[in-house]
Amino acid sequence: MKGLVRLFWALMVGTFAITHLVQPQDQLGFISLDCGLPANESPYTEPFTNLTYTSDAGFIRSGKTGRIQKDPGSNYMKPYTVLRYFPDGIRNCYDLSVRQDTKYLINTLFVYGNYDGRNSPPRFDLYLGPNFWATVDLQRGYGKEEIVHVPRTNTLGICLVKTGTTLPLISAIELRPLKYGTYVSQTGSLKSLFRQFFSTRNRGIRFPDDVHDRDWFPYFEDDWTEISTNQSVKDADGYEPPRDAVITAATPANASEPLIVYWPLESPDDQVVVFIHFAEIQSLKANEIREFNILANGKIDYGTYSPNKFEVETLSNPVPLKCDGGECRLLLLRTQRSTLPPLINAMEIFSVIEFPQSETDQNDVAAMKNIQAAYGLDIIGWQGDPCAPKQFMWDGLNCSIPDISTPPRIVSLDLSSRGLSGAIAPSIQNLTKLQQLDLSNNNLTGGVPEFLANIKSLLVINLSGNNLTGSVPQILLDRVKEGLKLNVQGNQKLCDSSCKKKFPVAVAASVPTVAIIIIVSVIAFVFSRRKMSYYADEHASLGRRNRRFTYSEVTSMTNNFERVLGKGGFGVVNHGFLNDSEQVAVKVLSQTSAQGYKQFKAEVELLLRVHHVNLVSLVGYCNEGDHLALIYEYMANGNLQEHMSGKRESSVSNWATRLRIAAEAALGLEYLHIGCKPPIIHRDVKSANILLDENFQAKLADFGLSRSFPVGSETHVSTDVVGTFGYLDPE
Template sequence: MWITVNTNDTHEEILHVSRSNSLQVCLVKTGTSIPFINTLELRPLVDDIYPTESSSLNYYFRAYFSDSSRNVEYPDDVYDRIWRPLSPNKEWALLTTNLQVNTSNGYDLPQRVMAKAVTPVNASTTTLEIPWTLKPPTSLFYVYLHFAELQTLQANETREFDVTMNGNVTHASYSPKFLKMQTAFSRAPKQCDGGKCLLQLVKTSRSTLPPLINAIEIFTVIDFSQLETHEDEVVAIKNIQSTYGLSRINWQGDPCVPKKFLWDGLNCNNSDVLMPPTITSLNLSSSGLTGIIALTIQNLTKLQELDLSNNNLTGGVPEFLADMKSLLVINLRGNNLSGIVPQKLLEKKMLKLNIEGNPKLHCTVGLCVNKDGEGGKQKNSITIPIVASVAAVVALIVALVIFYVIRKKAPLNDEAPSSCMLPTDGRSSEPTIMTKNKKFTYSEVITMTNNFQKILGKGGFGTVYYGSVNSKTQVAVKMLSHSSSQGYKQFKAEVELLLRVHHKNLVGLVGYCEEGDKLALIYEYMANGDLDGHMSGKRGGAILNWGTRLKIAVESAQGLEYLHNYCEPVMVHRDVKTTNILLNEDFDTKLADFGLSRSFPIEGETHVSTVVAGTIGYLDPEYYRTNWLTEKSDVYSFGIVLLVLITNQPVIEQNRQKSHIAEWVGAMLTKGDIKSITDPNLHGDYDTSTVWKAVELAMSCLNPASVTRPTMSQVVVELKECLASESSRGGESPSREVIMTFGTEVNPTAR
């Protein structure tokens, strides 16, 4: 709910951060009259002005001080804000200047606004007051005050004042800058008793001049706490609407939100305000549907009930319905479907299937049995459960055999481990080292490291040593430090994961040692160390060129894609960063350090609630805030890695104007100059279009709302295109200047 319009002539304004790349503004009938609108205008703002704690802002008041009656607006105001004149009262004096005021502080107020100010008529007056009343009186609000000194002060003159709100000082001992605009605001919202607000500019004891102010803006807070429907679900339901040519009058705006205006025929799970709503029920019964059952239905991944009854649907019953894990009820009665019902669908447990009234529809044996108990032949209703029972017994026996075999091979795990499949896209999934995983004794570890002679590195887990197995295979041996409180838990988790995953972009586990308090992990040796060493220059050597950086990005992304898509259940790394990306002698890339990795143990779960773990700077802020871990948390961390590859900037640098790399890049993007972002060590030797594409991809990975971030599969596709383009460039070419305008959806946050 934004606003209720109850007059025929009104102008409303909102400052809003969209959580997706689409925006619906809906006019809803509240009385007897029909809603109408004359204009709807969107104005993109840079992301570092009008900061708030979270919520959107509703326009309440905006004014500049002038004896004119004219509003100041576009083109004088580049953001199309309307500045209404506020005439000085008898206690105020108007100051003006014909000189140019520097207004380039992001807010970029018009010259006509900042070239005027008010100050008390009497120089001895200590306070300038601006009162207002809020409705409703409990409203939270933000105030933005704009100042610039317009008078040339003499050596013995000083203008200094405190800014107070209802008697509380918000800015102390402030002095406006001569002909230079500054904006004062509070990041936390304010509230006034009974809605009666009083802003005071109070002259300090050392000031010789009274306070002044040039312009003021007031916004009330709107809390849009309910998230929009999951973007993939919106795309799916709109595709269904398009496929069947549905023209239901209320199928407009967001399908699930607000609940009062839910689309006809839908039910949604929107009980949790922290998670985007999803569609759980779709009823298109008696809707005049023709054609086949639309494939796009499978994209409603949380659908529990599907009713397509009493239409004129033709063709077969698609097998994809059996693969929809949440689907519990399917009603297809009263159509003209034909062919054979997929056996997979008939055998699906807990599914209620109604196919009555489709005379051309058959099973592999006799007539179909309706799983709601209607129709069919009695012998079939007996046969199918018997077959299913026999199959279940056989499956149970096989499962028990596999369980005991795995249990013998995996002494560290009390449960049968999950499986990770091999990719089916032709990529090699074999580990570089084919040495069979084995358990080593501590004495063997001493031998392979030559009594821990050569240190490769140190971390929170412990020290990593150089070693070799049988004097042939080079390895890296990571020994658990006794001071590591989480060491054994992470050691156990990493062994269990690496014993079952095999991918060319995940570091291979040669073996492990678990002997009393002596714990060690033995990995394949990565001769070129970690990515951080190369980007920071710690390892010396040549600077990584742009093509090599893209290759590293692609291969790192492929490793994460494997964990997210080919492991059942899904694996989340939780600590993706440059120090955990390793490079071999050919600069082939492998992800390492899986001690913090977690899986989603329950089928169908989209997240797991867990204690926050990871590395500051790389940590997904949504995960940090909610404790809800998803694979999109890895996507965020990978976005940070990608920015490091592009910029070669520290993730956190307190001496920067924007300390976090994502905020710094977001601010630099507003200038549209890729050279200001790209690592100067590359000396312009790159295809500018691929750098832009990589930057845009990184920023989309850093979207505050995880649901709008790309998947790792999408990231892999985009990066491969960048790498192919860079590889085809050949040789050196000067960087081209590209000017682009970025909307808020590619910036880290508009807050």
């Protein structure tokens, strides 16, 4: 169970079983960064695993390159021979693009190798986004942190934080997508403790033998007996352990004795999730039975179990296990009727790690990145999450953080005396909760934009000491009358509304007439084009969208519509896999459905433009002849109605969970009402349309019956209840 020793093996080429010529393997979705590798040496193929590594230069804005001093007799794989270290700043962060709501195995590897000649291994903290992940201590010269994690946005921040006098460093970052239904945890993410197979061999296993590039290490006790097979062993659950890890197994040398596996915890308070891989790898005679009971630390009873013949099955504890005294024990105990001792092929141990701090509102994050790019701001502290954790908040920002479960919002932006030039960046208007804006003492030019008046929360605007020109917009001056504090002093060419430019009378008189003619002409042209386009092909608007699938692709992803999840007014909902890894729900329109192309088109167009953590995401759609289908993210725990009616083993019975689900559903509705332009009414809110993901996070579904609020000159919109009767928004 010596995890650090095993890690050292993993870094050494000679420890992996390369028993065959490496063949090209699918690396779809893999991210393999060689940290510190010069960009001109990227990419390259690592010869022992055939993995393609790229430089990390495009994923971080700070740090310097170091190279380890190789010890005599050591032979590190290439990705671990160079590193990136961070002499500047407290927090330095990688910004990775990932697939939202996809389960990843994330590896971070660290090799000190005395790169600085000081013989002083560093100690520092590691963060995932705004949340603490682990303390990295390289006293042994190397380290590794591995986690199974589901990003809730399409970006992932990995941050190294200086905590003492030594400098943080990193050698490699590796992300591997996993199948959605594997490594399920009721709460939190899963931090790897170790992964082992039971064999007397002394070599580890990783890619390409493991298609997910997991590190497996052999483990065996003196009072065990090894059994093995040369036959193939199938996978039953999607975990896909490598063949070499399951064609061997351990049994007790004394067939009447139990088989016991012990392991220590990093902390006595750790809660553990165990994934045990079992397969019967012996051909049993007619009168032979292998049956045993499985107990974890005397608290979790898996019941009586018989392994499948030449098929690996994975068992895990549904409730995290807490081990007294910081040591856990797995006990396999032969039943009375069993003629053979228990066996175990492989196992993986994880501790549950909670990441409670929400990331900053993604619209605010995007706005700050656009502002940063617009002005070319290279501020060392502007890395990672802008607002959280609070001690690493970006310089010049102030954020509202009501509680850790609510995404922080940026309420103050101070960019005074930063040498800014050019116009006032339009992205500022996307900071919709901004209360104070200070752009003073820069070299800003152009006019004062009207959009500043549209930020309803703004209380203070300081534009003094710039080179702004023209007049202050009247709409902004009206806000000043309402209490907005506006400072524009020091802009020599800027004047208020009393500054009027005179035009020749003839030109001035003709402007309204010309404007009216132009506007009417444009409206007529656009209307005629829209009308012609509509009658030519009503379906064409969907055809121009992305994320479109063919009917054959829909058939393939559902395995010919093999597994039905449910039925509704639209049609049948089937389970499917996208790229053999991401689970999806596929809603196929029935030819007898009362809801037709109109509702299908409405739902596609709506979901392609609205995005919120509490709305079910649309992955794509099929629009091929009579075949209409919607492909959604998969919600592992079904809908709320099933839990409330007792059709599922309810995990929403406690008050706190019910309250959270209600609040999350309300947040989805709030976004539709307030965050969308124009606002949207759902018209069919009910428990059957509140879906729950693997963590029982609530998301609203079924938008095909939604309508927009009337805006501008519109006077009417249908608000009739549609579908089966549900809750109708009061609007």
